[in-house]
Each structure stands twice: as structure tokens, then as C-alpha cells.
Amino acid sequence: MKQIHLAAQLPGIHHTTVWSDPRSASQIGFESFARLARTAERGKFDFFFLAEGLRLREHKGELHDVDVAGRPESLTVLSALAAVTERLGLAATVNATFNEPYEVARRLSTLDVLSGGRAAWNVVTSFDAFTGENFRRGGFLDEADRYGRAAEFLAVARELWDSWRAEDVRADQVSGEFVRADAGAFTHGGEHFDISGRFTTPPGPQGHPVVIQAGESPTGRDFAAREAEVVFSKYDRLDEARAFYRDVKSRVAAHGRSPEQVKIFPSVTYVLGDTEADARERAREIARAQVGPRTALIYLEGFWGRDLSDYDPEGPLPDIDPEPENQLLKGHSTFRNGRAETVRRWREIAEQRGLGIRDLVIEVAATPTFVGTPRSVADAIDEFAQTDGADGFIFVPHLTPSGLDELVDRVVPLLQEKGVFRTDYTGSTLRDHLGLTAVSNEAVTPNEAASRRAS
Template structure:
């Protein structure tokens, strides 16, 4: 039996994926845009809808970055609303482990799981930079080296909080007069990052724990995924590199007593569908050119060079002057944070070898669209990618808000269903059901105390 493909959709809130200059491009913030995209994903029997988080607007040369879409909602608040506009679709959000505390995050995620009837997912990420910290009480308090220990302890603490309520803790029996069982919600966690105790407010949610998602390509990130995550997002959407990542991460699971089936690997991807392969290819080029406007080409170049290059012609050659590796002109954009001297060397070599202008170069390194072609071509490519263990599925980011998923759902999804690799309808009600993930055991109140593991990890 072929592998079943897991599909997710996101509404990109920043970056140049979204072609806002297209006349069909709608609002980035209106509730109607989110409802349209979520309902389209549900019509296509997707596993879930995903929203990243925003903690600070990106800045370029000290001012707010103007060229990309911006302006997005608090994701858990938006997903709570969308849970009322859908009935089966999972709803997943990135929530930062640095600028939040476990009690509140665990509570909000448990609430989303209750409100959605068991459809919540949580992409655990960490930040450490002082730039983002300027919007928060503690500022940039976390050292980069402590990122994963904080994330791991944060997640473990959230799980302790979710487990502090047993499934049977709310008898709500008017005859006996017992609403709640004694001790429900009691917890104690003494660790290096968190030292907390008391009572958790929110009864055990339908999934027990929301589905835990993780994204991270580093060695530590892969280990965290293998030990703790149930879904992994990755940037590897080219088949060979994707297979290598897939093999590596799935291979790590056994070390943590887990089976390869306990983790779904889902790269982010884009898709362009047209009647014929040739039309789709032309349309994909058009999209990529729109994504890399002349101004965007210069801005990306400045991000790598670390200096003002506004005097350069985007249709001319790359600058002769060298990058300033210490200077950061684009803040809040993780892609351009490190390794910029090496990137500049690579870009120069490529431009020289191929005779590319600045904009052509940026288009080239941008990478274009992931799946391009007629509906049959795209369906075959998506299926092949999954069946040959490049992935378990994809998170699609669409270049048009909110209609960018329509073609895929109307024209490609039926083909995947015909192939028997995508569900004709939902067979379960929870996100765990869709992803084929086990429910965590309802072990009752097992608050750990004085966990040496956490104390050690943060020293």
C-alpha cells in the first residue's frame, strides 16, 4: 500500500512568497482571507492549516522593511476563530518558547484544542535576539547556546501541565455535588529555566496534548525533533537533499525509543498549476520575477553585503566592493543572519560564471517554485516525492492570498485521491487522527519534581 500524503497549507504573513502586486491578491489581515484559505484546505481534506508567528516587524537599514507583505494576526487568536469556520481541519501555530512562559502557552494551546474539538498543533520555536526582545519584558535575555535547552524544558513543562489534569477529573456530578476531583491540575516543576508550582486551569483537552511540531536543520534541532516532535517542518524541498534529511531524522528516532511512524516530515513547498506543463512553467517564471522585484533584488543583496547598495542597477552586475560581514542591515530575517561572507563569495562566482545581473542572480538563488506543471505532472511529482521518502507530505505556501490554493485543491487533490494516496474524506476528527499519530497516554497527575535533567541542561 502506498504512503498516504499529509497536506498542510499556510497563509504566509511575511517574506516575498506572496505576490501582493497581483490584482487578485487580497487582504493579508481580513478575516475573509483566512476563512477562504482554511475552507479551501478543508475542502481538499488537508491535515491542517498553519500560521507562523510575528514578534517584530523586520527592519532594513534601521527602518521597517517595506517591500514584502506584512501585518498579521496573533496566530492562536486567529486559529480559534477559524476553528469555528471549519469542522475537521487541523489548526497549528508557531509559538515561541523564549518570549512566553509555559503556563500561559500550555493553557492557550489546551484551549485551542478544546475549542477545535482536538485539532490543535504547536510548532515550538526559540528566538534569542535582542532585536526581537525589544518588544518584550525580558529583552534579549537568552543566550543562543541555551536555545534548545529552554525549548526542551519549555515543552516538557507544557506536557506536565497538560498531564496535570486526568481525563476523568471533571465528574461534574450534580447529585454527589462533586464537580472536580481533588488535586486536579496540581503541578510542580523545578528546573533550570522554569521553577513553578501550583494549579493548572484547563482540563485535559480532546487530544491530550496538541500535536508538537518542530523545525530546525541543525544537529541539535534534528535531535530535538527526533526526541520530542511529532511533525517536522523542513526547508528541504529538492528531492535529493530532502531524502538525506528524511533518512537522517527518521534514523535518529530509535535512539529515543520511537518508531519512524511517530514523526511526520513535511517540507514547505510552493506549487504552480496550469493546463499544460509549458503554461505552468511560464506562469512560474512570472511568479518568481514578481517575487523578486528590482527593489527586492537590491534589498536581498544589501542583506548579504551588509551595506547600502541602493546606487546599484538591479539589471547591472554585482558590486565590486566587499561585504561587511559584521553589519546587519536586515533585522528579523533569519535567512541573512549568518554565513554572509560565504554567501557573497558564492553569489559572485555564480553571477560571474553565468553572466547574471543582480536581479537575475537573486532570482536564480531564490530557487523558484517547487512543483510546476499540469495537474497530472504536479500530482505525479508530489506523489513520487513522498513515495521515495523525500517527505511524508508538504506545507504549501501560496503566492496569492487567499485564492492561491484553489487550483491545487480543485485540480490536483482529486488526482491524488484517485491514486489512493490522499484521503477522499476525513476518517477521524482530531489532528492526531489525520496525521496517524498516537494519543499520549493519560497517565494522570505525574508532576515531576527536581528534575536533574533540566537543572543540568541550563547551567
């Protein structure tokens, strides 16, 4: 029987968070992050995850009004959370396009040391000029090259972590602090990076932070299968999730890796009720709060590439064709590729089910994954995992910061009762929680370490 892994995310983009709910608190205040993280740790979750964009999205030249402005930088938040949690993994999204390996590797290694081995890195890429304007790089990197840079970026970070070899590090008998002998020397020459020097930060208890990736395109999936230890999935419907799971796991095996050492986590939501009917009604109310009339039209405009403000949000879909090359919503890949095919599929769904604009957007973008009583939701979570739709789940609550309370108090005990989820942590590091092999900083040179990975 597969043991299920659980994680939590405090959302920062999209329409998930219902800010109008009186129980909703600050989206940027540290206490909100701390409360959600403490709740996740109380529930014995594997990790707490923060997504991050490097620019607020814009819709028709104005800030997209469902994004959180003023959100603090993720690694800084997680470093603070390390002081108010003890076992919970801490996962940050850090961009491999607009950063440099030395700085990122140092900050992640620092988090791993400070947290006692709980750090994780979600490796993401960005190629668009819209984001690049913040860095004065414009669209300098072709889309086809983004994973090439990311792969070399990750390889360099691993070289830097490996540069502190076991034989070069000893603990001072009085202070217990690291004393450097010949540690940290590195040299790397490649297509994107040509650096050398000494890495100043010792490795944390895990050796390497856990590497996370969210590959969706064939290239992205292959990158994730080759490099990642946790793979995020957008598929929260069981049939699609199983197909993604099979595909990625087969790619993992094709790269000579054990599929058991790569965990797949779809992003999911939930709504509970005392009865099934009560849960369905709550789900309907939450979805309509998440997708108001204006949000529904903005969402549609992202795919149509047209101004649809004259259309009734409760009325039928626009009878005009989309303009796939016209991008009204900038800063998110969802609205870039395959829009014509998406619109065609949506027309079919709307016609078959008699859905207007707002109800269609709710159907395709705001329908909760798990809806029901605590018992039926626990059963559905278990079935999803046991039938290979996932190894674990990232729960994205619609309320900040109280959104996990019901799940932890009413569903987690039932999963523990089933014997599919831990009753307590059995290790101290994130790799322990995930059942991943610890990375040993062997007595090898950085070039030897890179050669081993390349082979």
C-alpha cells in the same frame, strides 16, 4: 505506498505573496484566513498553519517592506477558525523564549478543547536583542541556551497538560461539563522555571496538542528529533530534502522513538498551467512579480551586509566582498549565519548560468517547487514523498486568499486517484489525520510523567 499529508500556510513574511495581483485580498482580514482554511478543509488537508514573528523586520532602520504589518495574533485567529471549520488541524507558532509555560499551555489546551482536538504548536525560539526589546529583555538569553529553555518550556507544558489525570476528571451527568476533583496540581523546579499551583484547563481530545518544530542547526535538528511530532523543512529540492529526511529520521531513531511517529513537511510552492510551457511562463511571471528590482537588492544586502543601492538589479553581482559582521536586515535568522559561504556559492551559480542580481535571487529564493500541468505536478508530489523527500507538504500560495483553489480543484483529485491521499477524513483530531498516537492523560503525577520522558 506512502500516504501523503498536506497542509497550507497563509504567509506573513518574505516576498511570497504578490500583493499587486488584482485577485489578492487583505492579508490581515479574518475572511482571508477563513477562506483559505475552508479551501484547505475542502481539500481534506491535515492542517492550516500560521507562522508568527514578534517584531517586524527592519532593513537599514526602516520596516522591511515585504513583511505584513497589522497581522493578528495566531492563536486568536485559529480559535476563531475553529468555529468555521470542522476537521482541519489548526497550527500556531508560539515563541518559547518570550512567553511563559502556564499561559501558553492554557491557551493551546483551550484551542484543543474548542476545536475538538485539532490544535498544534510550532515551538520556536528567539535569542536576539532586536526582538527582545519588545519585552524589555534585550539579549538576555545566549544563543546556546535557547533550546535548553525551549526543552524545559515544552516539558513544563506537558506536565501541565498531564496534571489533569483521567481519574481526577469526570463529566457532570446533567451539564456534561468537566468537574474538577483533584485535577491540575503541579510543581516544577528547573533551570528556567520554578512554578507550582493548579492548572485550570482540562485536556482536549488529543491529550496533548501536536508538537511541531523547525530544527535546522545540528542542535535544532536534535531537539526536533527528540521532541517534535512534525518537523518543518526548508528543503524543497529533492536531493537536499532526502538528505534532511534521512538525517532527522536517523536522529529520531537514536532517541528511541519510532520514525513513523515523526512526520517531515517541507514548505513548498506550485504553479499550474494547461501545458508545461504555459506553466513555465506563468512561473516566470509570478517570480518576477514576487522579486522586483528593489526586493532583489534588499535581499542581497541582507547577505552582503553592505548598501548596494547603487548597483543595477539587472546587472552582475557586486564585485566587492561581503561584510559578514554587519547586519543590515534585522529580525530574521536567514541573514545571520554562514553568509560568506552563501555569497561564494551564489557567485558560482551566477557565473555558471550567466545570472544577474535579480535573476539570481529568483533562482535561489523564488523558484516554485512544483511547476507543470496538474498531472505532472501530482506525479512530482508523489515521487517526492515516495522516495523519502517528505511525508507531507506545507503549501504556501502566492495569492491570498485564493491561492489554494487550483491545487485543491485540479491536483488533489489526481492524488486521490493515485490512492496516495485521502478522499475524506477518517478521524476527527489532528493526530488522527497525521496517523499519530493519541496522548493519554494517565493517572500519574507530573513528576512521574517528566521522569518517563527524561528516560
